[in-house]
Amino acid sequence: MGRAVVVGVDGSASSDEALEWAAADARRRGLGLRLVHVCEQSLLGPEAADYCAQTLQAARERAGRLAGDGVQVTTGMPSGKVIDAFVGESVTADCVVLGSRGLGGFKGLLIGSVSVGVAGHAACPVVIVRGSAGARHGRVVVGDDGSPCAGVALAYAAEQARARGVPLQVTYAWQMPVTPSHPVAYSAMLDRSSERELRAAAERLAAWRETYPDVEILGEQVIGHPAEALIKAGQQADLAVVGTRGLGGFASALLGSVSRTVLHQATCPVAIVRPRPEQA
Template identity: 60%
Template sequence: MTGRIVVGVDGSAPATAAVEWAAADARRRGLDLRIVHVCEQWPHGPGEFSAEYCAGALEAAADRARELAGSVEVTTELRAGNVIDDLIDESASADSVVLGSRGLDGFSGMVLGSVSMAVAGHARDPVVIVRGPGGEEHGRIVIGYDGSEHSEAAMQYAIDQACSRPARLHVLYAWQLPIFSPYAAGYNSLLEEAFQHEVRIAGERVVPWSEKNPDVEITDEQLCEHPAGALIKAAATADLVVVGSRGLGGFASAVLGSVGHAVLHHATCPVAVVRPRQKRP
């Protein structure tokens, strides 16, 4: 990891929103900002995505970033290659990567483009997906936390974000009851006991974080519902939702769990997907 944020741009409105979010984050946390435009080589030859267009989009993004970033150092690079591969490569030496939810190549009916999804699923460090221009600020960050290795990394990122803003941090744990036959009434008391056990354990997991970070206002909530639905609802009054790339229910081979996938597609505020940092050789 280095002290810089990387933002990928392509001239689209969501990319501009990503630049604005990244510039504000870099200013708050005292990090450098690197703006990258990957000018892909299309087999049909130059068109609207010509080198001239790419350079113009990069320059416009840099101008907007410098308006917002204060004394932050802003650098740019125009690259030729594969946008997904290049942005994943950039993540190997960055604090985080910030992208718009959908680029110029996205279909109008899609809320999340293929580039954003691929980078969120494979980048080595946190990826923040920004849907649109910043709106009302709520002073609240929401994190989905289940005690898994991935959610531990997400919690640290959420703490850092809360410290820099400042903002309250709301820790959400949602547990979905197993599905039983409606005739299995005898299981009701067992299920209630199981849920209360989950509630107690989830609350206990938050205590050490509160003790280590007394300057951050941390609240926690345990709900009996699907985690994705709970986080999407909480996003309506949050400035940022943070999720681990995979939780306890994830398959070992999955690069992005079902909860993270759903939140990326449906949350209305920026979403950060965090995976445990790998040791660099």
């Protein structure tokens, strides 16, 4: 079997939503489904093994109902640290799917530390599911800034749009610089720069339409912060896809400011995509 959709299960309502999303994704894309429950024995005490096995079995039964007979379902129950376990799974996974907050999360937080940690270190796309996975808007949205990470994110977004049979909206956003004390000359320079950026974005869009002729690709160009544009677009999308780091990011940063902001504030499921070693 090839790469599978790996989903974290822990018995929480958030992980149930993640399992629903992962089962539908595996079914649509013809992939296997792997359920992973990390058994933290040091926290659960001597009855940990029985509790973990029961949690995983309950998820296995639910996955079978959700995914159907055509999806091969496997399970794993590693011990140790949760983030390390899922980062390890990510090496051979198609993607890792997590709920926004598990049993150990603080209720006031929109995104739990496990979700952020895995998204920042995983070798494959990480999908964080918040809210009902059953909501349908009929669109996938992806951010574009011309960076290599954005190109890899678009490839994943196109695959998702193709599997769902929905359009892919490519959102390109730019911010207007502060006008200096000599606005006339600066305005002309700004206009030329904006024309170059918009032309480059349009050329990328045309190239992607040639690469993915079976996907309807829509272009959106807006003035504003890229994260805000993606969060707004995500309000009418089934999935928002963003690269781990754009052109403005520091090479040492695990998650760029845009991907981190979208992850924390988007109302739809968010896929954080990092280039695999063979894509780097």
